[in-house]
Amino acid sequence: MKSIYPHTPNHISPEERVKCILFAAALLAYGTFGWYSDDIFIPGKRGRGVHFSGAACTLIYAAFIFGAANFISVVVDHYDKRNNETQYQRFAKITRIGGIIFLILGTLVSIFE
Known part of the structure; x- marks a missing residue:
């Protein structure tokens, strides 16, 4: 059933899209x-930071991949003209x-490794 209200896709500013792409790439x-x-080294705000290696490094890398996918989905959602905002939110x-x-998990593995 078609809605009586036309769907207006999300509008993300060009600056925001570039930031998302650059941060995902980084x-x-x-x-x-x-x-x-x-x-993988995560710098600390007031301390020396933390080095992750072994299994902890792989888990932190997986967290980075999830983060990059999240940033890229913002850009993809901008160009997607279909009415599926709930799927992007999910x-x-x-x-x-x-x-x-x-x-x-990476932090815990690093502590107990």
């Missing part, structure tokens, strides 16, 4: 380099929760 590039060299929630879970 996450993937830094994560891939860190995973390949088996050392995808954003899943990638956000998945990223947080992998980040926590």
